[in-house]
Amino acid sequence: MASSKKEVVRVAAVQAAPFAFDLAKSLEKLRTLTAEAAIAGADLVVFPEAFLSAYPWRYNFDATVGARRKWFAKYYDSAVAIPSPEFTGLSQTAKQNRVFLHVGIVEKEGGTLYCTSVLFDREGSLLYKHRKLVPTAAERLVWGRGAGDGLAVSNTELGNVGGLICWENYMPAARMALYEKGVEIYLAPTADDLTTWVATMQHIAKEGRCFVVSANSVYKVADFPPDYPPFTLDHHDRSPDGSPWGPDDILNHGGSCIVSPLGEFVAEPVWDKEAIVYADLHMPAITEARMDFDPVGSYSRPDVFTLIVNTKSGTGVQFA
Template identity: 35%
Template sequence: MAEPSGPRPAVAPRPVTVAAIHAAPVWLEADATADKAVSLIAEAARAGAQAAVFPESFLPGFPAWAGLAPPIRTHEFFRAFAAASVRVDGPQVARIRQAARRHGMLVSLGISESTDVSVGCLWNSNLLIGPDGALLNHHRKLVPTYWEKLVWAPGDGAGLRVSQTALGRVGMLICGENTNPLARYALMAQGEELHFASFPAIWPTRPPGETHAYDIEEAIRVRCAAHAFEAKCFVVVASNVLDEVASRHLETLGAEAEHVLSGTPRAVSLVIGPDGRQIGQSQREEGILTVTVDLGDCVEPKQFHDVVGYYQRPDIFQLQVNRTALQPAIFSQAAPRPSPPDPDWQDVA
């Protein structure tokens, strides 16, 4: 039998250039860090990026002190952190949204979020900002990890969403959430193509040199490669940098804190493809890692193993996700209380 004549149907390429922002915040300075974020968005745009992914709690920094000293010694750090944390509708986020619009950039931004209902309640949050400056998604970390519970409150499922953008379908999770199978599957089940994963600069669990001490670079590679491979999507990892200013502040906690800081592995920023393999180099020094990927490459691996398609058994397994945005209190609107009778008033016949 003769071979079919003519060209085979071609899958149209879907190139996307992403920028992983591997940078240090201006230590607990919200306005200065917002200005730095605006500058980095402009720099990423000049490099040809269409999306800029910032680290976990980039604005105004990551509360590493909670893993370096007992909580009875870190009250002043928490007070400063609470004061520097930002509102989603505040001026710092507004400036970053304006920069996204000015440069036509999709921006994923990690923030420590404060609220007007409490002076001490904070969330570890991530915002997805569209190239028109619109707020596409607002996700609060579902569960603060380990010693982060001393700083942040648990989030809710309201932001456990995949956003349809001009670049593709975008989801995002924060640090340890990238190891949460149900959270990850919730995003996979929404057709995620680009996954933004944000991390801190360091994450100490034991003194350096001890058995089972946590290596954040290794953990990033394992968990993010797993998600890329299972979801058949691209994962963009953006991690914080611990600069000298932050280190000097944290070292005031004592010699042990200084020892842990100097000996704890640092995080990296990188990009992983739908085959679970890293694309290009790792970013270890402060800077911007720019990588161009083809979202069309997400298609072929789905033939082999599509965990939300033919490789799922919804007759056996079902996942229900509560997307209710939780509030501390619900106030019902009631009729006004009747006024008491005027004691001086008398009914005159």
């Protein structure tokens, strides 16, 4: 049997939008949704990538030579420092609701922002912090890169819990590192709403012989401040049909889902609406699935393939 002390684990993938650039309101929404999931019996509640406090849809933060980036400062101000009162609030939310809580945050340290995932246990203790190893495409303009010390899998009463953020999941070596650590409940917060992403979730579940929980947001234009540059009338950006943006136009369609160790849905993708996606994970299914394929056991070839993972911190300055 899998390492879980629970034979059935109830998970909740929260598909919702924050109040973009408003950390206080976003935290309040997170508390409300977490409580709702806890009342429904969830052991583990998973929020999307960059839920606190927004994935910055459609904006390049005026990234041209010599530009001054006012909105980057606003984005920074709505990010989460570790430690901070806001971060303590996340811990308290996990403890008050007696759930394992996984949240995608925009983390600020020094003058840099990071796309980060944090996992708390039922007592509100931080189990791990993982920074996205490689921000994707234009994300590199606003987010720094993580390090190998965040490639973590936590052994919990629910099983071994870990994961990667969005397109990190297309990094085979990063996935293999988690498989080697024995991940059983694989968390994949994302901002990718393409149908090919859903196929990726099925592939990872079947490849890793683990349950995969993918949480994505549903964003509308109205979820951003009215003066947010991409959606103002004087901005060059337009909706996909070429017309000006309307408040109900959808920027990200969701697709949150939960997948079994054989790549089958235990909760089908949900599109174009806010929802909490629930599933009961029958943990013995992991052991059953690994009888004929185990990526780090019977189906590995360490005599042929070698992976070395540098787990040192990305901090470049140390004080003796």
